[in-house]
Amino acid sequence: MERTSYNRRMTQSSTTRIPSIALILIAAFACGLGLFVAQRYFSTPKQPPLQAAxxxxxxxxxxxxxxxxxxxxxxxxxxxxxxxxxxxxxxxxxxxxxxxxxxxxxxxxxxxxxxxxxxxxxxxxxxxxxxxxxxxxxxxxxxxxxxxxxxxxxxxxxxxxxxxxxxxxxxxxxxxxxxxxxxxxxxxxxxxxxxxxxxxxxxxxxxxxxxxxxxxxxxxx
Known part of the structure; x- marks a missing residue:
């Protein structure tokens, strides 16, 4: 009985961790995508080297x-x-x-x-x-x-x-x-x-x- 209960707890714990890891990966991907979009479309353009302008x-x-x-x-x-x-x-x-x-x-x-x-x-x-x-x-x-x-x-x-x-x-x-x-x-x-x-x-x-x-x-x- 104790082993069955332990296995059940382990299964529940593993099941809980899988969605958490998935959420972390999704969040990391979203942050990376957001940074790429910000740099690509919203960052200040690089200024060309100019002498007087x-x-x-x-x-x-x-x-x-x-x-x-x-x-x-x-x-x-x-x-x-x-x-x-x-x-x-x-x-x-x-x-x-x-x-x-x-x-x-x-x-x-x-x-x-x-x-x-x-x-x-x-x-x-x-x-x-x-x-x-x-x-x-x-x-x-x-x-x-x-x-x-x-x-x-x-x-x-x-x-x-x-x-x-x-x-x-x-x-x-x-x-x-x-x-x-x-x-x-x-x-x-x-x-x-x-x-x-x-x-x-x-x-x-x-x-x-x-x-x-x-x-x-x-x-x-």
């Missing part, structure tokens, strides 16, 4: 906007899809940082054309001084640096929307003598092919370094 850990969405290009066509977020875009906010009467930045763009663009990469990159100059920067003025100004560059402007409402949406700023006022004063960010916004803010180039800018970083960004992952 500063990339955000996660690309930032840009709100919808509508500006007007110098040629009269609309410029919207859709125009930034499918390629990398460099965006600079300024104005044609700017005495220093704007022409300096566009001169660097001109040098970089010439090299990008030689490398055959110009079809995969777009450069936009957006004026935050729409009252003075008419379509004709914008067209002449940008064409001096490159006819391939896009020039655009818009209402203060739309300009505020797109500058804030890309992490930039501008202010405009009139001094005591009645002269228009414009202040704006000096960084170059980097927009990825999904029309998201990927990062920026901060001054001082270098054409060779911009080209090198763009080549890195254009490499397939």
């Amino acid at each position: 500063l990339l955000y850990p996660q690309a930032r969405e840009i709100p919808d906007f509508t500006l007007t290009q110098a040629n009269g066509k609309p410029l919207t977020k859709a125009d930034w899809r499918g390629h990398w875009t460099l965006i600079f906010f300024g104005y044609t009467s700017c005495p220093d940082v704007c022409p300096t930045t566009l001169a660097v763009f001109k040098q970089a663009w010439a090299e990008l054309v030689k490398l055959g990469l110009n079809q995969r990159i777009q450069i936009d100059f957006i004026s935050v001084d729409p009252q003075r920067d008419t379509p004709e003025q914008l067209s002449k100004y940008v064409a001096f640096f490159s006819a391939d560059f896009i020039a655009a402007t818009g209402s203060d409402e739309q300009l505020t929307l797109v500058t804030r949406g890309t992490g930039q700023m501008f202010t405009r006022g009139v001094d005591a003598k009645g002269n228009v004063e414009v202040d704006h960010s000096a960084s170059v916004v980097i927009v990825n092919p999904q029309a998201q803010v990927a990062g920026m180039f901060r001054p001082p800018l270098s054409a060779p370094i911009i080209v090198a970083d763009l080549q890195t960004l254009l490499k397939p992952e």
Whole structure:
């Protein structure tokens, strides 16, 4: 009787342990699967080695906007899809940082054309001084640096929307003598092919370094 009772207890104990082990194995498998999924789909992407471009850990969405290009066509977020875009906010009467930045763009663009990469990159100059920067003025100004560059402007409402949406700023006022004063960010916004803010180039800018970083960004992952 004692042996029968002992065997019964052993059988019950073994029966109890089997489901417990199975549950542990299932839990371990679930944890492993969860870790794989998290690393595969939710982890922060590895940043490529760049010389000057500063990339955000996660690309930032840009709100919808509508500006007007110098040629009269609309410029919207859709125009930034499918390629990398460099965006600079300024104005044609700017005495220093704007022409300096566009001169660097001109040098970089010439090299990008030689490398055959110009079809995969777009450069936009957006004026935050729409009252003075008419379509004709914008067209002449940008064409001096490159006819391939896009020039655009818009209402203060739309300009505020797109500058804030890309992490930039501008202010405009009139001094005591009645002269228009414009202040704006000096960084170059980097927009990825999904029309998201990927990062920026901060001054001082270098054409060779911009080209090198763009080549890195254009490499397939």
